[in-house]
Amino acid sequence: MASPAASKPHVVLIPYPAQGHVTPFLRLAKALHARSFHVTFVHTEFNRARLLRSRGAAAVAGADGLPPPGQPAELDATQDIWAICEATRRTGPGHVRALVERLGREAAAGGVPPVSFVVADGAMGFAVHVTKEMGIPTYLFFTHSACGLLAYLNFDQLVKRGYVPLKDESCLTNGYLDTRLDWVAGMIAGVRLRDLPTFIRTTDPDDVMLNITMKQCELDAPAADGILLNTFDGLERAALDAIRARLPNTIAREDGRCAAWLDAHADAAVVYANFGSITVMGRAQVGEFARGLAAAGAPFLWVIRPDMVRGAGDGDGEPLLPEGFEEEVVASGSERGLMVGWCDQEAVLGHRATGAFLSHCGWNSTVESLAAGVPMLCWPFFSEQVTNCRYACEEWGVGVEMARDAGRREVEAAVREVMGGGEKAAAMRRKEAAAVAPGGSSRRNLESLFAEIVGAVQPVINPV
Known part of the structure; x- marks a missing residue:
């Protein structure tokens, strides 16, 4: 007979290592844990060290994290977003594979339930290719707005239509950014280049953030079993409808x-x-x-x-x-x-x-x-x-x-x-x-996710 622990669904959560991404992942972790899921929450060593300093050893008891992406451990420093995105995409797949394989060995020894599901940050979308190859169902959680994701999903069209990269630096100041983009389905009327995420403001066709963003939208998101968004239908209906048309797998230290x-x-x-x-x-x-x-x-x-x-x-x-x-x-x-x-x-x-x-x-x-x-x-x-x-x-x-x-x-x-x-x-x-109340759109979508994990997913990871 399987132990009670082994029968629990085991979800691995992999947020992008910035606070604006970690916070909604922690909320998701709490919601899953409240429904008796076993949750493995993946931090980088950098963020783990910050937790240790601010909250003490109890905050991360028994935990470890992914290695830092080549940055100095200056805990009060603002991390370089461009460097993190490049480094995680380049080195992250091997670390994710090693982590999931290790959890498989621990499951075989009876220490944790077998991994049954992964939710990775949209900004850590490379993980979907690793875990899917290992036979593990994987969702991507985009923690920013639906309107922001819709803008990112159109980066490829901005490049194909010649809007991006910018011709030269003068485009930043000569009114070019006021160009209207009425062809972007789902965006508000009159949306301009300057209203889109600033990663388009580059003259370099090989720009790191421009190209990583397009890979996340063109390669990672379509490969996921589902897309989670940190929003609700009543707020961003048009953007969500446009995203669902593009990605049918979308679900939607204290100072006292x-x-x-x-x-x-x-x-x-x-x-x-x-x-x-x-x-x-x-x-x-x-x-x-x-x-x-x-x-x-x-x-x-x-x-x-x-x-x-x-x-x-x-x-x-x-x-x-x-x-x-x-x-x-x-x-x-x-x-x-x-x-x-x-x-x-x-x-x-x-x-x-x-x-x-x-x-x-x-x-x-x-x-x-x-x-x-x-x-x-x-x-x-x-x-x-x-x-x-x-x-x-x-x-x-x-x-x-x-x-x-x-x-x-x-x-x-x-x-x-x-x-x-x-x-x-x-x-x-x-x-x-109304959206987060019982019966509201966000609550219904979250309950649908929980039901899918419990009802449709069987443990599939084998010890390596």
């Missing part, structure tokens, strides 16, 4: 001061500013945001990572913020502003005092803002963030877009505009709540 500080403010009075886990900017831009936030008059909670400012920590001794700013605005005990290195973003966005979100438009941040009914000040940094921004501002009507070089006056004006109301964002919150 924040809560107490927010508690001291009136409802919808605070601007929350957070530019995500990998955005970097110069000191001058930080200064413009600082002065703009202060001039707008609303109290603000601002998350500034140690590595967010370009060149910080190189020993030049320059302050991150304008001289006197902290003393003036965010001095200890002040109700005008609070600056922290990290916060529980969902808790902050869900707090009654939060009235607006100054964001880089990463997809996790965008969805969390919509779910909380908090309107957005949109300052996209790169990739599909510019696409998310366009949809948030023009299609869903829950945000105000700010230019990449926004100065203090633009920041102040945007804050004043968004803090003046949030009815559309509240409507989106109701839509999101």
Whole structure:
């Protein structure tokens, strides 16, 4: 008779090693675990080391990870996205194979259930070829927006039609990026080149990110048993319909001061500013945001990572913020502003005092803002963030877009505009709540995935 542990379905989750990808994978892991799945969650050694430092050994007890892709173990450094994508695609297949084979040996020894299913990040799509060759059903989970994925799926057409690569650097400034792309099915009317993920902004036909993105869409995604998306039907219906037409396999360290500080403010009075886990900017831009936030008059909670400012920590001794700013605005005990290195973003966005979100438009941040009914000040940094921004501002009507070089006056004006109301964002919150409620589209899709794993998949990995 098989042991209870051996009879459990065993799912291996392989996220791309950036926080915006790890977070939705952790949510999926919790949902699977709550339904008695055995979950193997794959980290890189870099991220495992960061967990050890921030949460202690108990956070990763008994765990190990994939080797780092040739980067130094500077735990406060922003990882090079281009280098990681190139290195994981080049070296990752062998490591994934070795991991799954090792789990097969452990299963044969009775240590874990046999691997029955793999869910890999869309950005780790190379894994699908390895695990499918080993006879293991594999899904790809694209953690960004559906509109972002739809844009990526059209990269090949942009190349074939001659839009990309750019002819020369002048295309970045001469209005070429304002070219409309009315032929892209499923995108909002009037979508422009500048609204698509920034990886198209290259003059190099061999550009790493351009070519890896096309491989993920043209080779990896069609080979998967299914595609999972971190969205819901009511929010991105047209984009999802277009994706399903193309990919029929689509399914759809804590700072405790924040809560107490927010508690001291009136409802919808605070601007929350957070530019995500990998955005970097110069000191001058930080200064413009600082002065703009202060001039707008609303109290603000601002998350500034140690590595967010370009060149910080190189020993030049320059302050991150304008001289006197902290003393003036965010001095200890002040109700005008609070600056922290990290916060529980969902808790902050869900707090009654939060009235607006100054964001880089990463997809996790965008969805969390919509779910909380908090309107957005949109300052996209790169990739599909510019696409998310366009949809948030023009299609869903829950945000105000700010230019990449926004100065203090633009920041102040945007804050004043968004803090003046949030009815559309509240409507989106109701839509999101309906989608994740029992019987909602997201809940139905997730339950369908669980049923498919349990009902249609048998353990297939043999010891090697």
